[in-house]
Amino acid sequence: VTTAARGRRPGSPDTRAAILGAARALFATGGVSGTSVRAIAAKAGVDPALVHHYFGTKDDLFVAALALPVDPREVLGRVAEEGPDGAGERLVRTFLSVWDDPDLQLPLLALARSLLDPSGRELLRDGFLEVVLGPLGDALGIDEPELRMRLVASQVLGLIMMRYLLAAEPLASMPAEGIVAVYGPTLQRYLTGPLPQDVLPR
């Protein structure tokens, strides 16, 4: 948000809440790509310019609607800064620094549960994978970023399931360094390893 906005209150709480509520409802049914800021504004009964003024871009509004304890794009942006070498291990370490934090774990678990819920799957596929993981793949400058980030997502989702949602031992109480040692090389191979060229889509 611009300097002009900083000087005043960040909008009426009612207006902000109405926009977030409309965004959550429309993102959940139409996904992020299938939902326009204009439609969200109409549902909230406000001018589209006000949506941009309060929340920035549509992607920003999506992340705000998730009500995450941290902005995953910022956290993942730091992983990308050092380039693709060692990014697998850094990604696991960064992921754990957020998920293993007791203050952050409850809201993250609530989000994970809602994304795994049938009604949240559009948000997970069309929102989280595109808005959050998409930019990481681009920032790392890897080939086939879409496929590679989905391979990464397939392992991270399973890790979230086992370690946090199911709390399946011995993964649930394994020290972070053990998780890094096990999953770092997997993510590194997905990010920069060879891909089966002859069966790639397209």
Place this chain on the structure above:
Amino acid sequence: VTTAARGRRPGSPDTRAAILGAARALFATGGVSGTSVRAIAAKAGVDPALVHHYFGTKDDLFVAALALPVDPREVLGRVAEEGPDGAGERLVRTFLSVWDDPDLQLPLLALARSLLDPSGRELLRDGFLEVVLGPLGDALGIDEPELRMRLVASQVLGLIMMRYLLAAEPLASMPAEGIVAVYGPTLQRYLTGPLPQDVLPR
């Protein structure tokens, strides 16, 4: 079930349905290890011997209660027969031969959805991981079978999420051989690769 049982009808449909219903309810709340055949029989209003007569062991009853289109223990048993070498690739190939089969996919998706549901998580953790994956780890004769099979489960669960439940492209329509090429080495490393000894539990 014994030869004696083969000659007659497999029990009254009402009795079988009552046992399966009682088993599903008790497994879902107490898990497999926390549920006795005696408790299931009591809830169904039958003699425990009848439960064993119709369904075999408690593990057999658990698999019957899942109402799967195939017995996963048989399918996975064939993976174990050839030993740990190449088991990662064979496991992915076997998994896909079942999950990519259009006749089997709908019931499997229904099961996956119910296991991912909060009320099904006890079944997934305490039932599926123990009853189905546990024996595979033992049959393969690998060290740390519990940890290794949970690593395998963490990747397979994420693959199920991405390819089947979310149908996220390009994973959803990637040919089976591509999935084998990408995930086979991951599962092989989880089954037989080095483990971070200094951070292992115990």
